[in-house]
Amino acid sequence: MVPLIAILAVAACGGSPSSATSSAPPSAAATATVSVAMNAKLGQILVDGNGRTLYLFEADKGSSSTCYGACAAYWPPLLTGGAPMAGTGVNGSLLGTTKRTDGTTEVTYGGHPLYYVVTDHNPGDATGQAVSNYGAAWYVVGTDGRKIA
Secondary structure, rough: HHHHHHHHHHHHHOOOOOHHHOOOOOOOOOOOEEEEEEEEOOEEEEEEOOOEEEEEEEOOOOOOOOOOOOHHOOEEEOOOOOEEEEEOOHHHHHHEEOOOOOOOEEEEOOEEEEEEOOOOOOOOOOOOOOOEEOEEEEEEEOOOOEEOO
């Protein structure tokens, strides 16, 4: 219900609902899909079901997330409302989940929690690649579950 209210508020102000929601990560209620896409500079990378680039955070040790508060506002976690689905090119055995401190479920791949970055606005953007932020570096994730350096 909340997304509908947000869309109606944007529409009432003369904005476009699609422009208001297109860069926002999916809600935790949705079942996340992880797929593979070709990036001209980085090769095959992990993306969500809408083609948005996914990242790992080098400060995370094991499958537990260390990104909360301001960090999670800038690097939103890929949340899921059920078991994540393996899209095209993804090794389903590398997909998993971890519980966050707020009770939501974050998708992992190769043991790494997965995130977006707010500076990626379109499918294929990778503005967070090799950025050092919130105490460690962030990298796009390859099909093997490792960072692409």
